[in-house]
Amino acid sequence: MKADKYRIQEGKKTDIRKLPTDSREDKADKEEIIAKYEENKRDLVLLQDKFYADAREGLIVVIQALDASGKDSCIKYVFSGINPQGVKVHYYKAPTAEELAHDYLWRIHQNIPRRGEIAVFNRSHYEDLVTVQAEDIWQGYHMSDRVLDDTKKKFFGKRYEQVNNFEEYLYENSYRMVKIFLHVSKEEQTGQLLERIELPEKNWKFRADDL
Known part of the structure; x- marks a missing residue:
């Protein structure tokens, strides 16, 4: 696949609905990709050793996606060959009572x-911009009226600014953040969700609220 084609440039507006959800347009060769993946994995091991030894920068890889887009599999295969002592995976699900008692960037x-x-x-602070906004969860927060009396637009306008400032703060403290969105079609997502219902080995992944 031509990865550069899918890189979103800073300051450039992008309509995700116009981006392809598979590699047909690139005429990708699956065998060639698999071979390249194994080569890249060996390179990644060497790079991680140098990165760990240098210890001047930290790396945060953010993976966002719709349900059934393959986040878990992506993490498993991409990071399977590197030293587990130098990488930690964090899953962000619905906030716990302890997390809700703090600011949303605390966790x-x-x-x-x-x-x-x-x-x-695996998911991230972007859930507090997207899911919380789309489902109006913010209105049920245990916070002061001076915060919750804002309009929805103003409330999340502040959050966008806070997240930008937070990421800028990390960058200025010698961290790099790579953001990845796994983009699948509604048809592919539907097929994956149906598999969770129909295949015994995938039943454990199915939850009614996925639908």
């Missing part, structure tokens, strides 16, 4: 890696 900041190490976020 994220706790998982920022040491410089020289890698943190992989």
Whole structure:
């Protein structure tokens, strides 16, 4: 696949609905990709050793996606060959009572890696911009009226600014953040969800609220 084609440049507006959800357009050769993957994995092991030894920067890999887009599999295969001592995977599900009692970036900041190490976020602080906004969860927060009396637009406008400032803060403290969105079609997502119902080995992944 031509990865550069899917890189979103800073400051450039992108309509995700216009981006392809598979590699047909690139005429990708699956065998060639698999061979290249094995080669890349060997390179990644060497690079991780140098990154760990240098210890001047930290790396945060953020993976966002729709349900059934393959986040878990992606993390498993990409990071399977590297030293587990230098990488930690963090899963962000619905906030716990303890997390809700703090600011929404609290649980994220706790998982920022040491410089020289890698943190992989399966979902991230973006859930507090997207899911919380789409489902109007924010209105049920136990927070003061001076915060919740804002309009929805103003409330999340502040959050966008806070997240930008937070990421800028990390960058200025010698961290790099790579953001990846696994983009699948609605048809592919539907097929994956149906498999969770129909195949015994995938039943454990199915939850009614996936639908």
